[in-house]
Amino acid sequence: xLKYVLRRLxxxxxxxLGVTLLLFMLRAPGILPGDxxxxxxxxxPISEALRAQIVEKHGLDxxxxxxxxxxxxxxxQGDLGESYQRGRPVVDIFAEKFPNTLRLALxxxxxxxxxxxxxxxxxxxxxxxxxxxxxxLSTSVLVSVPVFWLGMLLQIFFGxxxxxxxxxxxxxxxxxxxxxxxxxxxxxxxxxxxxxxVSTAYVARxxxxxxxxxxxxxxxxxxxxxxxxxxxxxxxxxxxxxMIPVVTFVGIDFGAMMGGAILTxxxxxxxxxxxxxxxxVGQRDWxxxxxxxxxxxxxxxxxxxxxxxxxxxxxxxxxxxxxxK
Amino acid sequence: xxxxxxxxxxxxxxxxxxGIVRAVDGVSFSLDPGQTLAVVGESGSGKSVTALSLMRxxxxxxxRIVSGEALYNxxxxxxxxxxxxxxxxxxxxxxxxxxxxTSLNPVYKVGRQVGETLMIHKGMSRKDSIKxxxxxxxxxxxxxxxxxxxxxxxxxxxxxxxxAMIAMALACDPDILIADEPTTALDVTIQAQILELMTExxxxxxxxxxxxTHDLGVVADVADEVMVMYAGKQVEYGKSAEVFYRPKHPYTxxxxxxxxxxxxxxxxxxxxxxxxxxxxxxxxxxxAFHPRCPYAADICRTQVPSLIDCGNGHLAACHFAGAREFIxxxxxxxxxxx
Amino acid sequence: xxxxEMTTGKVADGAGRTLWGDAWRRLRKNRLAILGLSWILVVxxxxxxxxxxxxxxxxxxxxIDTTPGASLQSPSLEHPFGTDKLGRDVFSRVIYGARVSLMxxxxxxxxxxxxxxxxxxxxxxxxxxxxxxxxxxxxxxxxFPYILFAIALIxxxxxxYQNVFIAIGILGxxxxxxxxxxxxxxxKQNEYVEAARAMGASHVRILFRHxxxxxxxxxxxxxxxxxxxxxxxxxALSFLGMxxxxxxxxxxxxxxxxxxxxxSAPWLTIWPGFAILTTVLAFVLMGDGLRxxxxxxxxx
Numbered sequence: 001x002l003k004y005v006l007r008r009l010x011x012x013x014x015x016x017l018g019v020t021l022l023l024f025m026l027r028a029p030g031i032l033p034g035d036x037x038x039x040x041x042x043x044x045p046i047s048e049a050l051r052a053q054i055v056e057k058h059g060l061d062x063x064x065x066x067x068x069x070x071x072x073x074x075x076x077q078g079d080l081g082e083s084y085q086r087g088r089p090v091v092d093i094f095a096e097k098f099p100n101t102l103r104l105a106l107x108x109x110x111x112x113x114x115x116x117x118x119x120x121x122x123x124x125x126x127x128x129x130x131x132x133x134x135x136x137l138s139t140s141v142l143v144s145v146p147v148f149w150l151g152m153l154l155q156i157f158f159g160x161x162x163x164x165x166x167x168x169x170x171x172x173x174x175x176x177x178x179x180x181x182x183x184x185x186x187x188x189x190x191x192x193x194x195x196x197x198v199s200t201a202y203v204a205r206x207x208x209x210x211x212x213x214x215x216x217x218x219x220x221x222x223x224x225x226x227x228x229x230x231x232x233x234x235x236x237x238x239x240x241x242x243m244i245p246v247v248t249f250v251g252i253d254f255g256a257m258m259g260g261a262i263l264t265x266x267x268x269x270x271x272x273x274x275x276x277x278x279x280x281v282g283q284r285d286w287x288x289x290x291x292x293x294x295x296x297x298x299x300x301x302x303x304x305x306x307x308x309x310x311x312x313x314x315x316x317x318x319x320x321x322x323x324x325k
Numbered sequence: 326x327x328x329x330x331x332x333x334x335x336x337x338x339x340x341x342x343x344g345i346v347r348a349v350d351g352v353s354f355s356l357d358p359g360q361t362l363a364v365v366g367e368s369g370s371g372k373s374v375t376a377l378s379l380m381r382x383x384x385x386x387x388x389r390i391v392s393g394e395a396l397y398n399x400x401x402x403x404x405x406x407x408x409x410x411x412x413x414x415x416x417x418x419x420x421x422x423x424x425x426x427t428s429l430n431p432v433y434k435v436g437r438q439v440g441e442t443l444m445i446h447k448g449m450s451r452k453d454s455i456k457x458x459x460x461x462x463x464x465x466x467x468x469x470x471x472x473x474x475x476x477x478x479x480x481x482x483x484x485x486x487x488x489a490m491i492a493m494a495l496a497c498d499p500d501i502l503i504a505d506e507p508t509t510a511l512d513v514t515i516q517a518q519i520l521e522l523m524t525e526x527x528x529x530x531x532x533x534x535x536x537x538t539h540d541l542g543v544v545a546d547v548a549d550e551v552m553v554m555y556a557g558k559q560v561e562y563g564k565s566a567e568v569f570y571r572p573k574h575p576y577t578x579x580x581x582x583x584x585x586x587x588x589x590x591x592x593x594x595x596x597x598x599x600x601x602x603x604x605x606x607x608x609x610x611x612x613a614f615h616p617r618c619p620y621a622a623d624i625c626r627t628q629v630p631s632l633i634d635c636g637n638g639h640l641a642a643c644h645f646a647g648a649r650e651f652i653x654x655x656x657x658x659x660x661x662x663x
Numbered sequence: 664x665x666x667x668e669m670t671t672g673k674v675a676d677g678a679g680r681t682l683w684g685d686a687w688r689r690l691r692k693n694r695l696a697i698l699g700l701s702w703i704l705v706v707x708x709x710x711x712x713x714x715x716x717x718x719x720x721x722x723x724x725x726x727i728d729t730t731p732g733a734s735l736q737s738p739s740l741e742h743p744f745g746t747d748k749l750g751r752d753v754f755s756r757v758i759y760g761a762r763v764s765l766m767x768x769x770x771x772x773x774x775x776x777x778x779x780x781x782x783x784x785x786x787x788x789x790x791x792x793x794x795x796x797x798x799x800x801x802x803x804x805x806x807f808p809y810i811l812f813a814i815a816l817i818x819x820x821x822x823x824y825q826n827v828f829i830a831i832g833i834l835g836x837x838x839x840x841x842x843x844x845x846x847x848x849x850x851k852q853n854e855y856v857e858a859a860r861a862m863g864a865s866h867v868r869i870l871f872r873h874x875x876x877x878x879x880x881x882x883x884x885x886x887x888x889x890x891x892x893x894x895x896x897x898x899a900l901s902f903l904g905m906x907x908x909x910x911x912x913x914x915x916x917x918x919x920x921x922x923x924x925x926x927s928a929p930w931l932t933i934w935p936g937f938a939i940l941t942t943v944l945a946f947v948l949m950g951d952g953l954r955x956x957x958x959x960x961x962x963x
Contacts, residue, residue, distance in 0.1 A: 011802075018803035026819045140695075140951065144943035146895050148902055149918060149936035156929050218427035224382055225422075226442045226493070227415030240432045259808035263899055267922075277811065278903060281818045293815055297806050304806075316432055316477040 004312050008305055019297050020075065023290055024068050080291035085283050090291035094273060101265070101272035105257040107192035108199070113250060116200040120207020120246075124215065125234055135204055142201035151194040151267035158190060191268040195261055199253050206249055210242035217241075244314050251307030258303070259296030328396070329533055330356035330379075330501060335393035335403075337371075337378045340386070344606035348374040348388075350557035354550075358500065359527065361534040363548035363565070365541060365580065369602045371557040372537045376503045378403075379535075380420055381410045397501075416446040419494035423506040425486035429478040436462070436474025439493040446497050461492040464529075465522055484515035488522060495526060502527075503535045508543060520547055541584050545569060553577050556603050556613035562632070563639030571652070573633075573641035575618045578653045612644070619657035620645065689956040696952020702945040710761040717755045737930060744934045747920060753931065756912035757938050763913045764942060767827055767897040768890040774832025776886060779839025784875075786840060787847030798844075801837035809834060813896060817905040827906045831893050842885045846878035853877075880957040884950050891946035898939050914939050 074080070080090035123135040178184050214220070215238050223233045262274030269275075273292060280288035312318040333353045339346040349371045356362055364372045377383050378390050379402060395402040397417065405413065419442075422428040429438060439461055440454030449457065455474060462470035465488040478486060487507060494502055504523065508516035524547060527534055536547060544551055544565070551568040553561040553576065561574040572578055579598035600617035603609050609616055615625040624644050632640040633647050645651040651660070690696055737745050744753035786797040804812070816830040900906035901915030909916060914935040921931035 014799055015802045015806055018799065019806050022803060023815075026815065140947050141940070141944060144891060144895075144940055144947050146898050146902075146915075146918075146936060146939050146943075148899060149932070149939065152918070152922065152925060152932050153936070156925055156932065160926050160929075218422060218424060219430040221382065222422060222428045222490075223430070225380055225414060225420045227411045227413070227445055228441075229411060232445075237430055237433075241430070244432075256808050259811045262810055262814070263902070266903065274811065278814065281814060281905070289815065289818060293807070293811060296808060296811060300808060301806055314432075317479050320477055320480060 004318065005309060008308055012301060012305060016298075016301065017072075020072055020294065021068070023294060024071050026290075075294065080294065081287035083280070083285050083288045085280075085285045085288075090287050091295075093276065093288060094292060094295050097271060097273045097276050100270065101258055101261055101274065104188060104191055104195060104261060104264070104270060104272060105254060107188045108196035108257060109250065109254050111192055111196040112199045112203050112253070115196075116203025117207050117246065119200075119204040121211055121234075121239070123204065123208040124211030127212065132208075135208065139201035139205050142197050145197065147194060147198060148263040148267050150197055151191070151264055154190050154194060155267070191264050191270050194267070195257060195264045199257075202253075203246060203249060207242065207246050210245055211238060214238040214242040244311065247314065248307055248311050251310065252304060255300040255303030255307070258299050259293075328355045329358050329398065331394075331396040332379070333394045333396075335375065335378055335390070335395060337374050337383055337388060337390045339388045341606075346605045347557045347608060348605055349378060350608075351393075352552075352554070352557075352559050353393075354552055354559070354562060356501065356533045356535065358533055359531050360549045361524075361527065361536060361547055362550045362552060363536045363538060363544040364552050364554060365538060365544055366554035367539060367602050369556075369605065370554040371605075372554050373505055375554070376420065376505055376535060376537055379503065380414055380418065381405070382420075412446070415442045415499075416497045417499055418501040418503065419497070419499040420503040420505065421487075421490045421494045421507055424510045425483065425490050426478065426510075428490060429486060431478055434475055434477055435481065435489050438478075439474070439489060439496060442493070442496045457496070458492070461496055462489065464495075465489070465492045465526070467492075483511050484518060487511060487515075487519050491519075491522060491526065495530060495532070498530055499532055501535065502532045503537070505537045506539070507536070509538070509540070516543070523547070541580055553580070556608055557605055558613065558642065559632070559640075560614065560642045561640065563635075563641075564637065567637060567639045571635075571639070573635050573639070573646040573651065574643045575620055576614050577641075579617075581653070612642075620651075620655075620660055622661065686953075686956045690952050693952040693955060695948045696956070699945040699948030699952065702941060703949065706761050706942055706945070707765060709758055710765055713758050713762065717758050737928075745928070745930045747917070747928075747931055748924065753917075753934060756917060757914070757934055759912045760914040760917065760935065760938065761942070763824070763907055763911065764894045764897060764939070767831065768893045768946075770828045771831035771893045771897075772835060772886055772889045774828065775835025775839050775889065776882070778832075778836035780843055780882065782836065783840035783843030784847060787844035787878075788851065794844075797840060801840055804834070804837040810896070810899060813900060814903070814905060817900060822900075822905045822908060824907045824911065827897050827900055830900075831896050834896075835889055835893070838889070839882065839885060842881050843878060846881045850877045884954040884957065887946055887950035887953055891943040891950070894939065894943050894946070 078091055082089050083093060086093070119135050123132045126132055178187060211234075215234070217238075220233060220238060223237045228237070259274060261270075261272060262278050264270065265272040265275035266278060273296060277289055277292035277296075280286075280292065332355065335349055335352045336347070337349040339348055352371070352375055354362060364375060366372045374383070374388075379395055381390075381402065383390060390403055393403065397413075402410070402413065402418075429435070436455045436458045437451075440449070440451075440458035443449040443454040443457055444451065459470045459474050462474060467473050467485055467488055473481070473485075478489075481489060487510075491507075502523075507523070508519050511519060520543060523534065523536075526532070534547075536543070538544060548565045551561070551563065551565050552559050553568070553574065555576050561568055561572065561577045568577065569581070572581060576598070583597050598617055603613055603616070611627045612618070612621075612625045612630050615621040618625065622644075628644070630642045630644045630646075632642050635641055635646055643651075645660075739745070742752050742754060744757060747753055747756070782797045786794045807815075812834055813830050816833065817826055820826040820830065897906055897913070898915030898918070901913045902919045904919065907913035907916055917935040918932065921928070921935070925932055
């Protein structure tokens with residue numbers, strides 16, 4: 001098991017280097033059209049002295065590989081540069097936004113787990129029933145829905161229609177993280193539902209197919225032969241096997257949400273990491289953009305590693321190695 | 326006093342889009358305590374489905390036991406309610422399956438799986454059931470049993486897994502143990518060990534065994550009675566010695582002829598039975614074996630043979646079984662002429 | 664619930680059925696898949712022939728009408744989906760938007776296929792160092808959250824219609840390469856490959872004649888689903904202002920415009936989104952159906 005952990009950690013290093021290389025190349029002079037100094041300062045005109053200063057500080061006149069090395073070493077020390085628009089270190093900006101995205105992602109994951117897993121189990125256990133068909137169809141639909149559109153629809157419905165219909169008694173907040181009218185937790189409902197929608201569909205599908213596969217195995221027959229009830233067979237024997245890939249998916253999905261929530265965050269004006277990066281693109285604040293992306297990638301990689309490790313821990317075949325005589 | 330197990334005219338059919346599969350079509354036999362019955366036949370003969378029917382493990386609604394009785398100490402298993410069956414399974418009658426690797430749950434420790442029936446049927450606590458499981462594992466010859474109980478199935482070798490399955494089946498001291506091809510998935514060297522283990526367990530616990538197999542070699546060592554099945558019906562049934570030395574059905578002759586034997590000269594080479602097993606949806610008319618039988622006559626094509634008593638409780642389903650000259654090795658040409 | 668033994672005893676069908684014929688027959692029986700396929704055909708037809716009928720029956724999608732009262736009309740007979748802020752007929756724009764979406768879907772996925780199939784084949788067939796390099800590169804791509812990577816790419820390339828194909832195309836190759844590689848790996852083990860090699864066939868010949876035809880099935884399914892994904896991604900990018908630029912009608916762009924007017928003119932939000940949903944759903948259903956149709960064949 002320890003060997004497995006070490007091996008995975010080792011594998012991560014070249015990937016991480018690859019990522020930094022890719023990002024570096026994207027902003028490196030020569031590849032990106034335009035003036036590298038402009039990448040740091042934005043569009044405003046600057047004095048010669050300032051230009052010289054910047055060139056010096058960022059080593060822009062150095063050969064590429066030196067610049068890359070500078071980039072990586074800074075990165076490892078936690079220095080992602082400064083946002084020119086705001087004059088603050090990039091790391092600080094994101095440290096601020098990170099908890100917001102975290103809150104959103106957690107809420108979404110909870111929804112995903114509760115609804116997705118139960119839907120998947122029921123669907124598998126009552127195969128071909130109305131419920132099964134319903135789940136299968138609605139998951140296909142949810143997977144095809146553009147997340148941002150769903151968000152807008154929810155806003156229209158819960159924010160406006162409900163307001164009208166219930167004479168302003170029941171409706172939900174549709175933007176931002178907090179407001180005077182609503183408790184903070186109310187604000188997270190619609191965005192979390194939106195963010196969770198597609199993933200819930202996937203979770204239900206995976207859970208269903210894993211359960212079906214598990215229920216078709218020989219050890220299920222053995223369990224019945226021992227006199228176990230249907231409930232015990234389903235929840236004690238089949239579920240434990242079927243859960244493993246689902247747990248893996250949820251874990252990876254959580255990582256993806258951390259960086260991929262940008263659409264939801266934009267629609268609901270949720271001040272998270274993704275939205276920050278997107279706004280920075282609009283402002284051409286490249287240090288923020290690149291810094292944000294690398295932060296997100298690191299988070300995703302760490303989470304993926306944890307997911308891999310949990311898979312190894314859950315699966316006895318990996319945890320306890322091979323055959324003994 | 327009622328027999329331990331008495332099966333009469335058991336029939337189990339599967340209802341598929343292509344037609345009705347008559348997997349088991351009128352099988353009868355009985356079992357005494359401590360006895361071993363071998364059920365022999367090719368794949369598709371219905372032997373496994375017979376066992377599954379007794380355990381009430383036939384998958385509904387596709388499959389259904391359409392008729393017959395299976396009396397366990399006078400109580401019909403086939404008419405039991407679901408909850409009664411659940412109490413019965415694993416406790417009074419247990420089953421072990423062909424492939425021990427896939428038949429054990431990979432995510433639970435072996436000790437826990439072996440002890441599970443004790444928790445369900447005997448109300449033991451988890452700790453106690455595992456303690457007993459360790460004893461059982463020792464009984465079936467697994468070394469370091471207490472350590473092994475904490476292992477997972479994939480950490481066991483094939484033979485050891487099958488031993489664990491046997492321990493699991495015997496946990497509640499069942500009266501009847503059904504073994505569905507218990508040695509087929511194992512190495513030849515291990516096969517003999519497992520069979521020996523089973524006979525010893527039988528001696529110790531007094532359980533009756535129904536051994537399902539396609540391997541007559543296995544049967545010879547182990548069985549008190551033999552039932553040969555073909556196309557869902559039983560074609561021969563009797564004491565082991567009778568069936569082996571005085572078989573009366575051409576299919577049985579075919580099976581016996583196709584066993585490789587080291588003491589038979591090369592001239593009398595292996596004689597496979599020509600043709601292939603029949604469809605269970607479109608069963609051949611009359612005697613199901615007639616398309617492959619060298620002795621087939623007109624009557625065989627038109628009339629289904631009933632079981633003829635050849636004396637000593639030896640039954641055979643062949644129109645000619647009653648004739649004294651109709652024995653193994655009789656020349657088909659000569660027989661047909663007569 | 665149990666795996667009971669059964670001999671269905673099906674008599675072997677003597678007629679020579681091809682692999683694809685079999686798959687097609689199975690696909691035909693899947694009603695949802697046929698529904699998906701039909702809808703795709705409808706959309707394609709509408710998009711391709713749009714010039715012929717839309718401007719005449721409805722309106723020029725680009726025509727801006729600034730006469731007072733022309734903008735933000737609710738749906739009516741003349742404008743079935745209403746008009747937008749600039750007085751343009753929403754229905755025509757939705758139809759023309761299909762062009763953009765389909766083009767992006769097909770071209771982007773083609774790019775991904777081109778890169779992915781080649782790299783996947785090299786990786787799967789030759790193994791070794793080539794395999795490691797390709798797979799590690801794929802891992803690098805997988806480390807980025809998809810939409811973020813797309814945004815970063817567009818940020819570098821500049822927002823435009825063409826760059827959307829390129830960005831989505833580039834993002835898609837690792838997925839295809841992985842699927843194709845594993846498909847090749849499993850086919851490679853089969854005996855007929857050994858036999859071909861024993862006969863002295865060259866690598867290229869083995870790859871093309873023996874491995875490819877069998878490894879292709881999962882790719883077809885994956886590619887179909889990817890078109891759906893590409894359409895959504897294009898919509899998302901355009902929504903964020905990083906894709907198709909105005910005045911070209913794109914469903915995502917229309918949604919972005921609709922956002923400011925969400926409350927006063929909700930119909931602007933509904934139709935483009937619905938168009939995306941139905942089109943992508945059609946591809947998803949088709950993909951599902953293809954997977955089921957081809958899967959049984961692959962079981963042996």
